[in-house]
Amino acid sequence: MGKDVFRCVECNEKATELHRDYSNGILKITICESCQKPVDKYIEYDPVIILIDAILCKSQAFRHILFNSSLNIHWKLCVFFLLCEAYLRWSLLHGSEHSSDPADIIRYTKEWEFYGMFALAALELAAFCGGVLLCLWLVVVRLKGGTVEFRLLLRALLLSCYGKVLLIPTVIWEHDYSPLCLGLIKLFVLTSNSQAIRVILNSSRHISVMAVFVGLLSEGCVSQICKRLPWTIQDMLAFQ
Template sequence: MGRMETDIFRCVECNEKAPELHRDYSNGILKITICESCQKPVDKYIEYDPVIILIDAILCKTQAFRHILFNTTLDIHWKLCVFCLLCEAYLRWSLLHGSEQSGDPADIIRYAKEWDFYSAFGLAALELSAFCGGALWFLWAATGRLRGGTPELRLLLRALLLSCYGKVLLIPAVIWEHDYSPLCLGLIKLFVLTSNSQAIRVILNCSRRVSLAAVCFGLLSETCVAQACRRLPWSVQDVLAFD
């Protein structure tokens, strides 16, 4: 385990700062540090299997989020962000060409090279930027917590990107197409927003009301950007129609 940008660890139970997670004695003996505030292990998850940590994160447990966001050097948020955007772009592309797809693999390759797939990726990236920007602006204006410097802002942006991991579920939802797919997609969206809210709550140690309001404002920003893009006087499909 390495230190994060704030150069400090956090107790997963009470969120108090801690200088270390464990102490390494001779002969490979490790002793987990006990929090001075709550008298519980600072981070019980350092002994847990990654699968258990993932399950607790999926359940949006505060302790699991604190472990991941404060006490690990997990630095895959940008890669995860790109992968999630690809998942969302694939979803939009498949919905656009669902009626045109056939069993021929050549069709899939041909459609993947069309500009509408890249435009879907660009639109998804723009909407994600609007969501993060709207949520961060709300937190800056409402709480003033982000005015002190960039470390907390970086942590919050990293938390928002990592908490979008639920978008990976878009791929199986599209592959295993079913009559209830719209309901599944709605539940996935709700799960991602819930994870976003929990991530904000963990980083800022704020109330659930503030984190939910920030997520709602971010969602409003995302929706406005999406509607504005749909109402543009031109689109990629229109441009391709003239080729």
Template sequence: MQEKYCCVTCGTYANELSHHYKEGVIKIIHCKQCQNPVDPYIELDDLLVFIDFVLLKLRAHRHVLFNIDKIKYNHILKLSCALILVNAYIKWFHLKNDQYQSIINHDHHIFYALEYGFYSKLLESFFEYTIRFGFIFMIAIVQYRQTWTREKSILLFRALVLSSIGQLFVLPLLIWSPDHRDYYGLLICFIFTIFCHTQALIASQLFSSLISFLSSTIAILLSKYCVSLFSQNSFL
């Protein structure tokens, strides 16, 4: 049987998470390496799993990456599109907010220009994520060379997309402080995204802890810098 699951405690691969017996009896499988339950998160509610994931617990990241069958590849693609749209909206919101008075004065030319500006911010957002993910993929391919496989590509893409949820936390800032940029909040979300990327890469077992942190930090800074060459509002 193919080992497709992972022990959330030690990272050892396993054949199954639980074994179903007759009359509805279910037994949680224990890891052969560390003797702990392979994945105790299967008994918890999704909200508790999400909380541990946000708290950057390595066990939760392993559970999300390896042991949730209901997260399909098309779900990851949809989430990546949502992240790009959210990032583009945040950029466009501040652009629109800077010209809010012109819209109040019924300056339709400014309004149409801002509508066009959303598509330019959408392109910037796509460009930013492409650079970020592409840089980490390049490091992984160089490190593994001939042993790099399609399965590892899917696992890495899954880890990067799921660990980009820090961008979504910027949206409440638009509600709490719509008239100005909360740079402290943005900085916190920026730092959180770095650590979330790092923890996800460690959980994927594709990189060491040091390489995970360095590649995540450099990738995010590089993507922000490249976009800043085209827009002054890119660091959002």
């Protein structure tokens, strides 16, 4: 990697290297010139520890993942998250239908309605990301004259949706408190999105919260528009 591509996980200052490799396999972690702390302490940590800190929404862990790692699976994770969301909606659609016949299970797995739910989930995610990026463009670029790396920001938004994986066990272990769990998962994902935006822009919390709110509002508008259309994807697939 080139120079000035790393960031100190403590103060967000740029760094040219994370560690220096001496002879005989001896590595020395680089010390940040600004805060006099290790540039990235997480290079010595186990991935499980990094994951726990990311779940706790620690900015240091987010900086390590977004700036100092070569993790480039955000599009694959995006598809997986959309599948989780589609499965949740599809299961709720057929939640009242119970059958012990294996043929019914096979028939349901082949239903086109699942692909319709996937398309709707993808459309809402696109509306959310578009609303966030538009809000940040208006506030940061147009009003404050700053710069925004939209490609890096989009990657951060997709990676910070990792909490949607919890949708699957929520559906599998159905319980009376499932709606509450789904609400908490949504809140956790939005909190992670806000923290990711804050880390990328190195800005105050109110800007990231406002951007997430605008994205959520955009997602809700698209969802309501799809419901009020005279035709829906579900209706179209019903004729297949």
